[in-house]
Amino acid sequence: MLEARGLVKSYGKALALTGVSLEIAEGEILAITGPSGSGKSTLLHCLAGIIRPESGEVVLDGKRIDTLAEAELTRLRRENFGVVFQFGELVPELTAAENVALPMLFNRRDRQASMSVAADWLDRLGVSDCAGQRPGELSGGQLQRVAVARALATEPRVIFADEPTGALDTLGGEQVMSALLGAARASNTAVVLVTHDNRVAAYADREITLRDGAVLTGVTP
Amino acid sequence: MRMLNRGRSRTERVRALLVAAGAGAATLLICTAVSLVDTRNEGSSLTALALTLLALPVAGLVHQANRLASATRERRLAGLRLAGATPRDVRLLSALEGGWLALSGSLAGALIYLITHLSGPMVQVPVVLILVTLSGVVSGARAGRHVISSPLGLVRRSRLRGPRKTDLLLTVAGVGLVVLPLLMTKGYFRIPVPFGGYGLAVSMAAGLVLVLFGVTLATTWLIRLYARRAGRRARSPEMLLAARLVEADPRAWARALSVVSLTVFFAAAAGAQQAGVGAYWHAHALVDLALLVALVTSAVALVVHQAEELIDHQRSFAALAASGVPERALGAVLVRQAFVAALPVCAVAALVGTLAVILPLGDIYQVRWLGWAGARAVAVAGIGVLAAVLVALAARPLLRGALRLDKLRA
Numbered sequence: 001m002l003e004a005r006g007l008v009k010s011y012g013k014a015l016a017l018t019g020v021s022l023e024i025a026e027g028e029i030l031a032i033t034g035p036s037g038s039g040k041s042t043l044l045h046c047l048a049g050i051i052r053p054e055s056g057e058v059v060l061d062g063k064r065i066d067t068l069a070e071a072e073l074t075r076l077r078r079e080n081f082g083v084v085f086q087f088g089e090l091v092p093e094l095t096a097a098e099n100v101a102l103p104m105l106f107n108r109r110d111r112q113a114s115m116s117v118a119a120d121w122l123d124r125l126g127v128s129d130c131a132g133q134r135p136g137e138l139s140g141g142q143l144q145r146v147a148v149a150r151a152l153a154t155e156p157r158v159i160f161a162d163e164p165t166g167a168l169d170t171l172g173g174e175q176v177m178s179a180l181l182g183a184a185r186a187s188n189t190a191v192v193l194v195t196h197d198n199r200v201a202a203y204a205d206r207e208i209t210l211r212d213g214a215v216l217t218g219v220t221p
Numbered sequence: 222m223r224m225l226n227r228g229r230s231r232t233e234r235v236r237a238l239l240v241a242a243g244a245g246a247a248t249l250l251i252c253t254a255v256s257l258v259d260t261r262n263e264g265s266s267l268t269a270l271a272l273t274l275l276a277l278p279v280a281g282l283v284h285q286a287n288r289l290a291s292a293t294r295e296r297r298l299a300g301l302r303l304a305g306a307t308p309r310d311v312r313l314l315s316a317l318e319g320g321w322l323a324l325s326g327s328l329a330g331a332l333i334y335l336i337t338h339l340s341g342p343m344v345q346v347p348v349v350l351i352l353v354t355l356s357g358v359v360s361g362a363r364a365g366r367h368v369i370s371s372p373l374g375l376v377r378r379s380r381l382r383g384p385r386k387t388d389l390l391l392t393v394a395g396v397g398l399v400v401l402p403l404l405m406t407k408g409y410f411r412i413p414v415p416f417g418g419y420g421l422a423v424s425m426a427a428g429l430v431l432v433l434f435g436v437t438l439a440t441t442w443l444i445r446l447y448a449r450r451a452g453r454r455a456r457s458p459e460m461l462l463a464a465r466l467v468e469a470d471p472r473a474w475a476r477a478l479s480v481v482s483l484t485v486f487f488a489a490a491a492g493a494q495q496a497g498v499g500a501y502w503h504a505h506a507l508v509d510l511a512l513l514v515a516l517v518t519s520a521v522a523l524v525v526h527q528a529e530e531l532i533d534h535q536r537s538f539a540a541l542a543a544s545g546v547p548e549r550a551l552g553a554v555l556v557r558q559a560f561v562a563a564l565p566v567c568a569v570a571a572l573v574g575t576l577a578v579i580l581p582l583g584d585i586y587q588v589r590w591l592g593w594a595g596a597r598a599v600a601v602a603g604i605g606v607l608a609a610v611l612v613a614l615a616a617r618p619l620l621r622g623a624l625r626l627d628k629l630r631a
Contacts, residue, residue, distance in 0.1 A: 087536075089540030094465050098465070102461075103546070105457070
């Protein structure tokens with residue numbers, strides 16, 4: 001479904017990706033691991049269409065997306081992808097429910113319907129009692145589960161999660177991973193997971209390791 | 222001071238020049254205004270009032286330049302904290318820098334006044350010089366107040382959220398200072414006004430200043446109330462986000478819009494007064510020019526505020542952009558924020574400004590003048606809102622910078 005072909009990306013003189021190729025199937029959970037600075041996040045951002053590679057191709061359903069115009073790429077991201085960041089990155093001024101409803105509202109869905117879907121997702125992720133609270137009032141685990149709900153609410157085809165448990169303790173991390181992967185599997189959503197934690201990578205169907213911007217190994221746990 | 226000056230960037234040098242130039246202009250305007258005050262000549266006094274009004278936005282510009290500086294100085298301030306300076310030391314350094322720049326500019330302004338008014342009054346020059354320098358010190362200290370530089374080098378903006386009851390107290394105290402002496406002169410308390418006519422004038426002037434500051438700060442309540450209502454009724458995500466952002470930090474908006482609201486207030490009041498008075502057109506034109514300059518200068522405050530807003534929200538905005546929210550939609554959020562905050566402030570300022578002239582004149586204010594006064598009030602309120610919206614539109618290049626994904630990699 002989603003494919004990277006020979007991706008190259010650099011920041012100044014530092015080469016972040018040196019010709020990475022990989023393929024992600026429908027509903028697959030893929031973990032990208034590796035040490036700091038190995039290019040994990042850069043690869044994730046290239047796959048998600050957030051940054052463009054200098055050379056190589058990113059292909060979704062047989063169509064190149066790295067050459068799309070910015071407006072088209074933005075729409076594609078909004079309709080097909082969901083993103084979960086290490087610190088959630090919710091809007092602090094909105095309630096948890098409003099945060100989850102926001103991407104649907106930007107998809108021009110009705111406010112009442114969006115809030116209803118948001119309440120449903122918060123319930124599925126076990127944080128329905130936080131619906132009226134603002135991010136500042138939530139624990140790290142709750143906040144991240146709300147972020148997962150926000151990413152899943154638009155029913156994307158792929159979720160990109162950049163160190164989703166990086167800011168959580170072991171128990172909180174497990175809860176978030178269970179919630180994310182449980183919901184993703186139930187809706188046949190693919191997940192691309194960047195982590196340097198082997199326990200988190202163990203949740204995935206497949207794991208690839210990057211080092212110095214190149215794929216070192218590809219294993220199936 | 223030497224430590225703070227070390228490693229100044231080009232932006233900071235420009236900013237220092239702005240502060241000094243602003244202080245110089247303010248000194249020149251106030252000194253000239255004082256020299257024109259003549260109680261026997263109404264036209265001359267109106268010109269003096271216009272010049273004083275012109276000095277207000279210039280003083281606002283100096284403060285905004287100081288505030289802008291606090292953002293660019295953050296790294297160096299954090300470095301000083303790491304080297305062992307306390308938050309108080311850092312604040313003191315900011316105050317000293319503000320004062321020093323104001324003094325340099327003010328000296329230049331005073332020199333120009335002395336050269337151009339060799340035969341005019343000189344007594345006000347040292348007083349104005351001291352006042353402008355002190356204003357620079359206060360502005361410098363206050364500009365750094367919202368920046369906490371931790372010894373780890375991380376810098377966070379501490380935000381003042383929500384309205385305070387003291388804002389209303391300031392207004393009440395101001396009204397008391399205006400009304401009480403008036404009632405005393407009419408014999409309501411059987412106690413004479415202390416120091417007679419002079420005491421009445423001082424009390425009323427102080428009262429009016431307090432009312433102006435109090436009302437400006439009290440707009441925080443108004444902004445929050447309107448933003449809450451707008452958020453509840455929002456149909457689009459842009460309006461929802463904008464209303465919630467304004468509701469969460471109405472005080473910052475009230476501060477940023479203070480010069481706009483004062484300008485609208487004075488413009489509406491001037492309009493109501495001009496409707497009934499045909500003479501002194503040159504003085505009226507100068508007052509209008511002063512108000513126009515004030516409005517343009519207030520745009521600087523709004524630009525600074527927009528920049529601060531974007532710094533505060535760059536992570537969540539960058540995350541939304543990464544999730545597929547178009548930059549255009551986030552730009553629309555900025556515009557709606559400005560609209561939600563400016564609309565109630567400008568509407569109330571225009572109404573109060575008009576009533577402030579019409580009500581005291583009571584019976585002698587003719588009904589046929591009301592049309593002009595009302596039209597002018599609506600127009601100036603509209604111009605105030607439009608100015609805020611235009612600044613938000615102009616802030617879009619700043620938004621583009623804030624949406625860069627590297628903002629999320631911290």
